[in-house]
Amino acid sequence: MHSNGRRKKRISVLAGSSVGLFLMFLIMAMQGHGQTLAGRWAANGRALDNGEQEKYLLELKQDGNQLTGTVTTLGFSAAVTGTATGTHFELFGEWSPKRPFLVGDLVNGQLVANQGRRHLVANPATAADELPKVPFIDPPALHPVNGNGLAKTPPMGWNSWNLFAGKIDDATVRTMADAMVSSGMRDAGYVYVNIDDTWEGVRDASGNLQSNHKFPDMKALADYVHSKGLKLGIYSSPGPRTCAGYPGSYGHEAQDAKTFAAWGIDYLKYDWCSARMIYKDSDLQPVYQKMGEALVSTGRPMIFSLCEYGLGSVEKWGPDVAGNLWRTTGDIRDEWSSMIDNIELQAHTAPYAGPGHWNDPDMLEIGNGHMSDDEYRTHMSLWALTAAPLLAGNDVRSMTDATKSILMNKEVIAIDQDPLGKQASPVKKGELETWVKPLADGSVAVGVVNMGASAEQASIQLSDLNLTGTVKGARDLWAHTDVKFAVGGYSTSVPSHGVVLLRVTSN
Ligand code: GLA
DSSP, X not given: OHHHHHHHHHHHHHHHSHHHHHHHHHHHHHXXXXXXXXXXXXXXXXXXXXXXXXXXXXXXEEETTEEEEEEEESSOEEEEEEEEETTEEEEEETTBTTSOSEEEEEETTEEEEEETTEEEEEEEOOGGGSOOOOOOOOOOOOOOOOOOOOOSSOOEEEESHHHHTTOXXXXXXXXXXXXXXXXXXXXXXXXXXXXXXXXXXXEOTTOOEEEOTTSXXXXXXXXXXXHTTOEEEEEEOSSSBOTTSOBOXXXXXHHHHHHHHHHTOOEEEEEOGGGGGTXXXXXXXXXXHXXXXXXXXXXXXXXXXXXXXXXXXXXXXXXXXXXXXXXXXXXXXXXHHHHHHHHHHTGGGGGGOBTTBEEEOOOOOTTSSSSOHHHHHHHHHHXXXXXXXXXXXXXXXXXXXXXXXXXXXXXXXXXXXXXXXXXXXXXXXXXXXXXXXXXXXXXXXXXXXXXXXXXXXXXXOHHHHTOSSOEEEEEETTTTEEEOOBTTBEEEEEOTTOEEEEEEEEO
């Protein structure tokens, strides 16, 4: 140990000196000489919970220190870009342009890398590494599909993905269902408990999709969730594989819809994922129609949630495939810029929201710890103003008082759940952004968000509100107090990234 310590010290002294630095660069340059990152690389990903093996195929081109290419897994294929510095590389996915998803080095003809905390070694791909080919199934012809009559107001509940990703199981769902009741979430309106990706097992000899060992008895779980006065949601893909690599419903749509109905499922999130490797964006509508119709045909009321990241102008045809909500954006992350990007991205979809069919800027991150309470209040306010589905994504078993007061603010929830079902649009942009939502009783909800880095004086003008009649009263929905809305409007200080949210009624 002693001599080892001394050797380490010598190396760090050497690295600290300019001669040492020069030698290190020389060694790195020699290692990199003649080697290129370009090529087709294959690696094993995680072992899936159904006994199968996730795979990565990385197709890279190198031009100087610029890398471009694609990454393909069982569940999706996406463009990547990146940089190479000698033998070191960083790759960014199209889904996360600001943060590298793979960082590593070329070492003795292998890519030795880290994907987050996971270690990965990629070798030059051989024919044996190619992903299995699936037969192409023609999308059906478009035809009218009966709606399911559900989701007259935006769906509310909880979903496992934002917090647990692949680490979700039966026991966790049960404790979460318990906590939905004991915390008051259920009574505040959050009734769906939704299992996202990674519950899937393999198909049996008759093609019936089974759950994996983490969910030993889905029917019993549904019974448990129902006994709590809650509803159970599940997840699948129109492709052969889900985004996490598990079996999807491709070619088994009607069969899976029947399985879900038999288990007692109340909600399906249907995620495009590997369907993107088979179909074009113009096939989205008929492919989603297939499952929309299959769900309605079971006779069991099941919410149909389309997850296709806003592709193919989904807001224009979502209701025609019996869709109740559809994603308008890529995946949310628990950070201010991601949350704001998502809400801004769906602003143009406002005319298409209404009872039964909603634009979905993705699930809530409130309480997951990487935004301030002011930012989470803004998150909740913007989701409510835009009549977005409210699917909590945090640990409802251990919420702080602040998180509870944000998620269960009844006055804000009432804005989201207003029966008129209008989606707010931003009427003023800039450092202070004003969103206005007309409500069923003739009043309006108005929110002003401070996008800036310091507190600002926000003023709401009567002319912003498009009210008929004169102002009768105004209420601050976060302070829970009535406020005076003078002739000239209302003005108050809003903290950085905070919000003022009022409900203004008129005579
Ligand atoms: C996609 C979806 C996410 C989540 C994951 C699961 O990324 O957009 O919401 O469902 O797949 O793999």
